[in-house]
Amino acid sequence: MGIDSTTTDRRGKRAGRRHPLASVALILAGLVTTGGAYALFTSTATAETANTAIVHQQLVDEGKALFDANCASCHGFNAEGTAEGVSLHGVGAAAVDFQVGTGRMPMAAQGPQAEKKPVQFSDEQIEALAAYVASLAPGPEVPDESLFEGEADLANGGELFRINCAMCHNVAGSGGALTEGKWAPSLMGVEAKHIYEAMVTGPQNMPVFNDLNLSPEDKADIVAYLKFMEESPSVGGIGLGNLGPVSEGLFIWIFGLGAVVGVTVWIAARAH
Amino acid sequence: MTTTTTPAAASTTVTEKPVGKGMRFTNAAANYIDERTSISGLVKELGRKIFPDHWSFMLGEVAMYSFVVILLSGTFLTFFFDPSMSHVTYNGSYAPLKGIEMSAAMASTLDISFDIRGGLLMRQVHHWAALLFIASIGLHMLRVFFTGAFRKPREINWVIGFVLFILAMAEGFTGYSLPDDLLSGNGLRIIDGMLKGFPVVGTWISYLLFGGEFPGLVVIPRLFVLHIMLLPAILIAALGVHLLLMIINKHTQFAGPGRTNDNVVGVPVMPVFAAKAGGFFFVVFGILVLIASLFQINPVWNYGPYDPSPVSAGTQPDWYIGFADGALRLVPPGWEFVLWGWTFSLNILVPVAVLGLFIVMVAIYPFIEAWITGDKREHHIAERPRNAPTRTAIGAAGVTFYGVMWAAASSDLMATHFRLSIEGVIHTLQALLIVGPIVAYFITKRVCLALQKKDREIALHGYESGRIVRLPGGEYVEVHQPLSEYERWRLVSYEDYKPLMLRPNDKGKITVGMRLRASMSRWFFEDRVSPATKGELEQGGHH
Numbered sequence: 183m184g185i186d187s188t189t190t191d192r193r194g195k196r197a198g199r200r201h202p203l204a205s206v207a208l209i210l211a212g213l214v215t216t217g218g219a220y221a222l223f224t225s226t227a228t229a230e231t232a233n234t235a236i237v238h239q240q241l242v243d244e245g246k247a248l249f250d251a252n253c254a255s256c257h258g259f260n261a262e263g264t265a266e267g268v269s270l271h272g273v274g275a276a277a278v279d280f281q282v283g284t285g286r287m288p289m290a291a292q293g294p295q296a297e298k299k300p301v302q303f304s305d306e307q308i309e310a311l312a313a314y315v316a317s318l319a320p321g322p323e324v325p326d327e328s329l330f331e332g333e334a335d336l337a338n339g340g341e342l343f344r345i346n347c348a349m350c351h352n353v354a355g356s357g358g359a360l361t362e363g364k365w366a367p368s369l370m371g372v373e374a375k376h377i378y379e380a381m382v383t384g385p386q387n388m389p390v391f392n393d394l395n396l397s398p399e400d401k402a403d404i405v406a407y408l409k410f411m412e413e414s415p416s417v418g419g420i421g422l423g424n425l426g427p428v429s430e431g432l433f434i435w436i437f438g439l440g441a442v443v444g445v446t447v448w449i450a451a452r453a454h
Numbered sequence: 455m456t457t458t459t460t461p462a463a464a465s466t467t468v469t470e471k472p473v474g475k476g477m478r479f480t481n482a483a484a485n486y487i488d489e490r491t492s493i494s495g496l497v498k499e500l501g502r503k504i505f506p507d508h509w510s511f512m513l514g515e516v517a518m519y520s521f522v523v524i525l526l527s528g529t530f531l532t533f534f535f536d537p538s539m540s541h542v543t544y545n546g547s548y549a550p551l552k553g554i555e556m557s558a559a560m561a562s563t564l565d566i567s568f569d570i571r572g573g574l575l576m577r578q579v580h581h582w583a584a585l586l587f588i589a590s591i592g593l594h595m596l597r598v599f600f601t602g603a604f605r606k607p608r609e610i611n612w613v614i615g616f617v618l619f620i621l622a623m624a625e626g627f628t629g630y631s632l633p634d635d636l637l638s639g640n641g642l643r644i645i646d647g648m649l650k651g652f653p654v655v656g657t658w659i660s661y662l663l664f665g666g667e668f669p670g671l672v673v674i675p676r677l678f679v680l681h682i683m684l685l686p687a688i689l690i691a692a693l694g695v696h697l698l699l700m701i702i703n704k705h706t707q708f709a710g711p712g713r714t715n716d717n718v719v720g721v722p723v724m725p726v727f728a729a730k731a732g733g734f735f736f737v738v739f740g741i742l743v744l745i746a747s748l749f750q751i752n753p754v755w756n757y758g759p760y761d762p763s764p765v766s767a768g769t770q771p772d773w774y775i776g777f778a779d780g781a782l783r784l785v786p787p788g789w790e791f792v793l794w795g796w797t798f799s800l801n802i803l804v805p806v807a808v809l810g811l812f813i814v815m816v817a818i819y820p821f822i823e824a825w826i827t828g829d830k831r832e833h834h835i836a837e838r839p840r841n842a843p844t845r846t847a848i849g850a851a852g853v854t855f856y857g858v859m860w861a862a863a864s865s866d867l868m869a870t871h872f873r874l875s876i877e878g879v880i881h882t883l884q885a886l887l888i889v890g891p892i893v894a895y896f897i898t899k900r901v902c903l904a905l906q907k908k909d910r911e912i913a914l915h916g917y918e919s920g921r922i923v924r925l926p927g928g929e930y931v932e933v934h935q936p937l938s939e940y941e942r943w944r945l946v947s948y949e950d951y952k953p954l955m956l957r958p959n960d961k962g963k964i965t966v967g968m969r970l971r972a973s974m975s976r977w978f979f980e981d982r983v984s985p986a987t988k989g990e991l992e993q994g995g996h997h
Contacts, residue, residue: 294875336550344636344758348766353636354756358767359866363875366767407550411756417567418578418750426637428864430751431773434585439593441741442516442586443509449730450509 238313245314248307252288261318266292273383274321275312280379282308284372286386294363295386322382329402330374330409339407342400346391354424355408360387370412374405501724506707510601513594515731517622518693519738520587527580528682534570536562537632537678539671548755556634556759559674563633563754578746584629585751586742588622588774595619599819599849601836603706606829609820611699614692616817621689623774628681630752630772634674637752639760640769643668644782651802669762706836709947711940715834770863780862781805784884812855826974828954840909841948843902844978850898851891858887899981906983913937913945913986914993946985953979 215236250259256267263269270277281287282303286296303311312324344353350366352358357368364387369377381401384390391401422429488494505511538558544551546561547568566573595615598604604612631638646668649660665672704718713719721727757766771779782805789801815822823845824830839846861868862883869876916934924930937945954975958964 337553340550340758341554344764344766345761348636348764350767352768353758353766354753356768357870359869359876361876363869363873363878365870410550416750416753417755418574418753419746419748421750421753424753424756425867426768427752427770427772427776428768428867430585431776433749434582434589434745434773438582438586438741438745439589442590442738443513443593445734445737445741446509446512446516449734450507450512452507 241310241313242317243314244307245310245312245317248303248311249314252302253311256289261315270315270318272319272321273315275316275324276322276379277383277385278312278315279308279324280376280383280385282311283379284376295365298367322379325375325378325382325398327375329378329398330405332402334406335403336407336410338400339403339405339410342396343404343407346396347404350388352424352426354421355411356424369408372408374409377405377408378402500701501722503701503723504704504718504720505723505727506705506713506718506720508708510597511705512734513590513597515734516590516738517587517594519735520583520590520742521689521693522735523583523739523742524580524587525686527576527583530572530576531566531580532682534562534566534573535559535632535678537675539634539669539674544759551755551758554759557674559632559634560754560759563635567755575743575746578749578751579742580629581751582746582749583742584626585773586738588619588626591615591619591622592774596849596853600839600846601706601708602833602842602845603836604820605833606824607832608699608703608706609824611696611703612820613817614696614699618689618692618696620813621685621692625681625685625689626772626774628677628685630775631677632674632681633752633754634760635754636757636760636764636766637754637769639669639762640765641771641775642673643762644779648782648802648806651799651806653796653798669760704834706834708836708838709944711943713835715832718834768866773860776863777856777859778805778809780859780865780883781809783862783865784859784880784887786884812852816852826971826978827951828971828975829951833949835947837948840902840905843899843906843981846902847895847899851895854890854894855887858883858890862887903981903983909945910983910986913942914990942991946991948985950982950984951979952982 216233249257249261253261253267256264257270258264258267261270278287281296283301285299285301288302289296290299301308315321316323343355347355347369350358350360351369352366355369358366360366366388378401380388381391381396381404382393396404416424422433484494536558540558541555542558542561544554544556544561544564546552546564548564551564563577566577568574598612598615627641631642646660646664649663650656652659660668663673663676664670665676705720707713707718707720710719770776782802785801785805789804790797790799792798839849862880865879865883866876868874869879916936919933919935921933922930923933954972956964956968956972959968
């Protein structure tokens with residue numbers, strides 16, 4: 183786990199592994215900042231804006247602390263990049279949210295590509311990290327959840343998916359092989375916002391689909407199509423991994439022909 | 455129930471029984487038909503036909519029954535399928551494709567799947583049955599090959615069976631292409647590319663087939679005509695000849711007491727075999743429907759309509775075309791070159807030539823072996839694979855060669871599912887394609903010879919009983935259990951070939967052909983284990 187930083191209000195609730203005085207310090211810090219801010223600004227509106235700005239700055243600072251402890255060894259102390267890791271200037275909050283939020287970062291080991299694994303940070307910590315990286319240079323934002331809630335055009339999503347995504351991820355989103363030991367992962371069971379972020383940031387070997395290429399609505403349609411595929415039951419029965427003719431062929435040779443040969447042996451068995 | 459074809463068995467004693475009302479009707483009807491068709495002779499002949507009982511003799515039957523299931527389900531599908539490439543906008547009940555432009559063929563396939571009662575089940579029965587059809591043909595061919603059941607007088611039937619196998623694959627491929635979905639469209643694109651890889655004529659053939667530039671608007675209707683009319687007609691005709699020849703040649707049987715090269719031991723068609731076979735048809739039908747109702751196959755709605763631009767990851771043909779797809783995948787890069795302004799696509803021509811040669815070798819193997827052995831006798835006893843070590847080894851090499859190409863068609867899935875790099879998989883398979891058959895050949899041959907040795911040992915000295923006896927002199931010996939006559943028969947009755955002697959012909963000359971034949975014969979029969987002779991057996995018995 184990362185460095186334990188102190189300040190936001192929300193993080194106070196998860197006090198399990200903190201110093202007993204952490205909550206007190208947190209409340210104190212909160213009171214001082216809000217009180218101080220109130221004292222400084224008489225207008226309520228200005229006070230709120232400044233308040234947000236300060237909270238944001240705290241988030242960034244917290245993110246910076248987490249970053250220094252967990253990411254800087256590869257990405258550098260200013261996220262400028264080293265021989266081991268790329269520069270994170272301009273990758274945006276979306277990239278951090280995707281890479282850290284799916285457990286790909288911090289990377290377990292240098293390999294052909296970062297693997298998905300259990301997520302290492304809490305949502306708040308990821309938010310802080312994302313805020314820090316986003317503060318370095320402008321980049322894609324974490325999408326608003328409301329984008330995935332409206333009416334989506336499934337047919338459009340499906341068509342765009344087949345044209346833009348299926349060559350690596352397979353028409354059924356089951357994933358596929360790339361060169362040099364890399365692969366396009368399965369898209370089943372991936373959170374909507376992570377799919378969206380992957381499209382805008384192009385993680386690992388994936389190309390970037392920017393908003394001119396696929397509009398945010400198009401991307402939301404693709405996400406909706408994938409969610410439809412994931413949630414709707416397989417129409418024709420058990421899908422055999424949705425891998426196409428290979429698993430079908432394997433099935434008929436092992437189970438189909440296996441069953442039939444079993445019956446031939448049974449029929450031809452002589453009753454002694 | 456075991457009877458033989460010897461005339462003695464044919465004599466029947468008719469006992470008078472009171473005839474029931476139903477029986478009287480049956481008799482009258484049978485008489486009516488017989489008086490007009492003289493069919494009783496045929497029925498008598500066929501009804502007394504003897505079929506030996508062995509599970510591996512029923513694999514061809516499985517193929518035939520799957521074919522019947524294919525015909526039945528296929529007929530249903532033709533009622534609703536529209537083999538047209540005219541553009542329509544899909545407006546059926548599958549939401550994610552609503553409003554998408556596609557061909558009428560694809561739209562009607564979707565309608566069969568989603569809007570016609572029982573349509574999806576029938577589609578799945580049809581497709582699963584097709585996979586089982588070709589798989590059982592393959593297994594049947596392997597059985598015939600490894601037991602030497604293709605030897606005289608059955609060489610012609612082997613060739614007809616081979617034609618059936620090719621026709622089945624053609625049926626499969628044309629059927630796979632009909633829905634005009636993304637997956638099958640990519641398959642057709644590969645065919646188009648392969649055609650265009652041929653010098654001079656390639657482009658012309660491609661334009662002829664697709665009625666212009668790929669994909670055009672005519673290929674689906676054309677494939678449809680082939681799929682439902684021409685190919686099935688030839689297939690049924692060839693199947694008829696195949697069965698007829700099987701009846702004329704009689705079925706082979708494994709060696710056993712009372713089973714000689716001149717008889718067939720088994721059960722007559724009527725009533726036992728027919729009942730078993732009829733029941734077996736329904737079992738196969740049932741298994742296919744069960745699979746089709748539980749397991750999805752070829753979900754065209756996932757693939758979407760064909761569009762020449764997208765190609766999905768994991769695009770493979772159905773299993774029986776896999777070996778050809780694999781052969782293309784195994785070609786190393788950079789095999790095209792330009793000469794005098796022409797592009798020579800060796801990356802296509804070489805695999806096509808290799809596959810063509812492989813397939814032709816399969817078709818003519820019986821004639822090659824007959825020439826090498828110089829054996830002109832009829833063979834009705836199925837050999838145990840170990841008793842023909844060289845043939846079995848050749849078969850194993852062929853199976854390995856095919857298997858490596860087949861595996862190569864799923865190289866990408868092996869890479870993702872076993873966490874390998876695709877280059878590593880391809881390079882391994884490239885090496886295996888050459889080394890695998892050679893290794894398989896030698897291992898199989900040695901295993902066969904070792905098994906033969908073991909058989910000889912057992913025939914001469916009996917089984918090791920595991921009972922150790924101490925003799926009066928203090929010596930310990932293991933008691934060997936002698937074989938029964940029945941068991942021994944199986945072990946000692948097989949053909950023993952020797953390499954042909956190179957002798958001058960009538961004109962006192964030794965031709966190149968004769969030398970070749972002698973060397974091939976040496977290759978075939980140099981390493982061999984002769985069956986225990988009668989003399990040896992008698993001696994062995996005294997141990």
